[in-house]
Amino acid sequence: CMDGVPPAPSPAGLSVYVAVSQLLGLTVLATTGAWLGRYRGGVGWHSPLQFNAHPLCMVLGMVFLQGDALLVYRVFRHEAKRSTKALHALLHGLALLIALVGIIAVFESHRDKGIPHMYSLHSWCGMAAFVLYLLQWLLGCGFFLFPGASFSLRARYKPQHVFFGIALFILSLTSCLLGITEMLLFKISDSYSHFVPEGVLANTLGVLLVAFGLLVAYVVTREEWRRPPLAEELALSMDFKTLTEGESPGGGSQ
Numbered sequence: 001c002m003d004g005v006p007p008a009p010s011p012a013g014l015s016v017y018v019a020v021s022q023l024l025g026l027t028v029l030a031t032t033g034a035w036l037g038r039y040r041g042g043v044g045w046h047s048p049l050q051f052n053a054h055p056l057c058m059v060l061g062m063v064f065l066q067g068d069a070l071l072v073y074r075v076f077r078h079e080a081k082r083s084t085k086a087l088h089a090l091l092h093g094l095a096l097l098i099a100l101v102g103i104i105a106v107f108e109s110h111r112d113k114g115i116p117h118m119y120s121l122h123s124w125c126g127m128a129a130f131v132l133y134l135l136q137w138l139l140g141c142g143f144f145l146f147p148g149a150s151f152s153l154r155a156r157y158k159p160q161h162v163f164f165g166i167a168l169f170i171l172s173l174t175s176c177l178l179g180i181t182e183m184l185l186f187k188i189s190d191s192y193s194h195f196v197p198e199g200v201l202a203n204t205l206g207v208l209l210v211a212f213g214l215l216v217a218y219v220v221t222r223e224e225w226r227r228p229p230l231a232e233e234l235a236l237s238m239d240f241k242t243l244t245e246g247e248s249p250g251g252g253s254q
Contacts, residue, residue, distance in 0.1 A: 010077060017219050018075055024212040025064045031205045032059045039198040040187075051109035055179060057102025062129065062172040063209060065095035067216040070165060073227045074219055081230070089145050092137050099130055122178035129171040136164050166217060173213040180206050 036043055036052045043052045069091035076084045110117055118127065143149045143157050180202050184192050192199045219225060 011225050014074065014219070014225050017215060018071060021067070021071065021212060021215040021219065024208060024215060025067060028205065028208045028212055029060060029064060031201065031208060032056055035198070035201050035205060039201070045105070046108075050105050050112075053105035054102045054109070055176075055183070057098050057105065058126070058172075058179070059176060059209075061095040061098030061102065062133070063176060063212065065091055065098065066133070066169055066172060067212060069095065070169060070216055070220050074225055077227050078230070084227070085145055089137070089141055092133075092140070096130075096134055096137060099133075103127075103130060120178075120182060122175060122182045125171060125178060126175040129168060129175050132164070133168050133172070136161070136168060166220065169216065170213065173209055176209055177206050 032055060036056060040052050041049050043049055043056055045053065069088055072084055072088040072091065076087065107117060109115075118124070139157070140161055143154055143161070149157075184199055184202050188196060188198055
């Protein structure tokens with residue numbers, strides 16, 4: 001903080017919501033692992049269990065890490081904006097890499113078992129989420145992380161970036177719910193309607209995913225919890241606008 005002035009405290013309730021979201025997210029991962037470990041034989045690679053790496057990687061990458069990347073600007077309120085941007089981009093990039101492993105797992109598994117690719121609604125929504133997520137990440141890095149984009153261009157793109165960030169998170173959650181349902185219907189279609197333990201556990205996973213998604217969306221869309229610009233950031237923003245747009249600090253065009 002500047003001039004020895006202590007930073008403003010986090011808004012009331014924010015820390016509680018963030019902490020609960022992390023507990024929910026870890027519970028989602030534990031529940032996914034329990035389902036795959038107890039009822040689906042665990043996870044392997046280049047083995048009959050390779051498919052199980054798909055749901056584990058997609059939940060870890062496209063849900064938990066993507067959700068945490070969205071929360072970065074709410075949690076790190078007093079750190080340098082550049083560092084916060086870098087962490088935001090890093091978490092999204094890590095989510096993409098883990099999701100890519102999950103996609104490779106399902107394609108190789110289907111190939112080895114002679115199962116057709118990309119025919120279900122789950123696969124369409126999931127692939128759309130991944131491709132658009134990659135595009136969103138590349139555009140975000142190009143506009144906000146690397147130098148070159150003008151102040152006005154960044155300002156015009158930012159609302160789209162924020163909207164599609166939340167929209168893709170919702171699409172990712174939707175794809176997971178479709179995938180859980182599809183997997184249950186393929187694996188236990190005869191007993192699913194009898195409330196067998198595997199079905200109840202997988203349904204619980206779906207409810208936990210929805211709860212995690214709702215909590216993250218609530219935190220990132222609550223206006224008073226937005227990250228306030230630091231004093232030095234406002235000064236740098238004005239300097240950047242002057243350099244890229246040819247405006248004087250007083251706001252008049254040159």
